[in-house]
Amino acid sequence: MRRDLISIDDLTLAELNDYLGFAARVESMSETDKVTLLRGKVLAVMFFEPSTRTRLSFETAMQRLGGGVVGFSDILATSVKKGESFLDTIRTVECYSDVLVCRHPKEGTARLATEVSRIPVINAGDGTNQHPTQTLLDLYTLQKFFGKIDGLKISFAGDLKYSRTVHSLLHALMKYEGVEFILASPELLELPEYLKLEARRRGHTLHETRDLMEAVRGADCLYMTRIQQERFPDPIEYDMVKGAYVLNAAMLRGCPAHFKVLHPLPRLNEIATDVDATRHAGYFEQVLNGVYMRQAILLDVLEVTL
């Protein structure tokens, strides 16, 4: 059966761990060995909305495996703007390539692409629904920093209500044993109730707070997200809230050596730049891990084993 990567919910715990192991093997290879693995293969990058970092990560991943990249990242320059249907675009682009990476502002597009495509489809974000390669690289980052995921105490801070990244990572972490969560957010941006219920039902401990320092103390890892102004009807309320969820180096004094700060990037001002020089900054390594994980995913859907 053709392999696609559309939703984290499609993956079992064993499959998640297979990806983590695969990414570790990719990382351990030399660049010269890697650069022959997908020689002659072409990746089509179809970004119906811009996301420069995700696109660069996929393109780098493919090129360092020796493959080529075609595609578009500007919807205005393509026939899509002229009213071509999404499915017709998929049917056209698959003729030029061996694997599709698709990002689209509407939910369900990547799944729909699998229904017509003859080549593997990787979801690089469908509206507010899924962004599975981000979740896998986040898991890989946790695995690398801590050597395990079971039993970790992980804090999430910022916009927990709308963040697709947070929801998806939480879903994945609920498949692991004994992971504890600390949730720090303004009242307006709390984690949706159904996710809290599901976490508790699966036996995870949840601690909710408005205080960012509570999310720093006692956790192994702090996963921060952007708080976007457009979520707030009142700009004054936004100004008050955003100041309360800014992390700086002074707040990390006294943290255990293994404590790490992660962020899906780009950041606004929620992590002060003085955190970058501390041993706790994990977010740039997270970016690098994204390349290894996306290489593992490309190899996996193209059925190359290591």
Place this chain on the structure above:
Amino acid sequence: MSDARHPDSDDRRESDRRTTELIPKIEQGIVIDHIPAGRGVHVLAAVRGYPGMENTLISVGLNYASTKLGKKDILKLSTTNMPDEVIEHVALVAPRVSIKRICDYQVDKKYVIEFPQTISNKLRCRNSNCITNYEDRVTTVFRCFDSMTRQVKCGHCERIFFLDELDLIRATD
């Protein structure tokens, strides 16, 4: 036939009641029974629209007494051959109805239809940002998320809905 001996009080009393009922027993056909009162017209709408059902005689009984449900609706059809697609559609509009096939005035086969595991091209997604609402030629797929609460999950946008929140795509559309 074990089904016929099943102590279903509704069945047992049917012969006693039949003189007061408006729909007579049928010699041959299908009875859709134990429809929660009020849902009978929805079941009728589900059944009659299907290709192949247009020449089927259908009697509709509303507000019959039922020991199980208090009040129930009931449909009797002249055909013994109801396509699976129609049965699946009935399962969506009315929970846990019984289907009885009648042969020579006797119940020949009887079963309760359960909530479907997969619902293909019968429901429209309510998420206004779901791609299924923008592309032509898309078959919607919903999967059972929780049969007790009648919740289903869109196979495309992965949102979860109560079945009753969703609009049916009519067979005649």
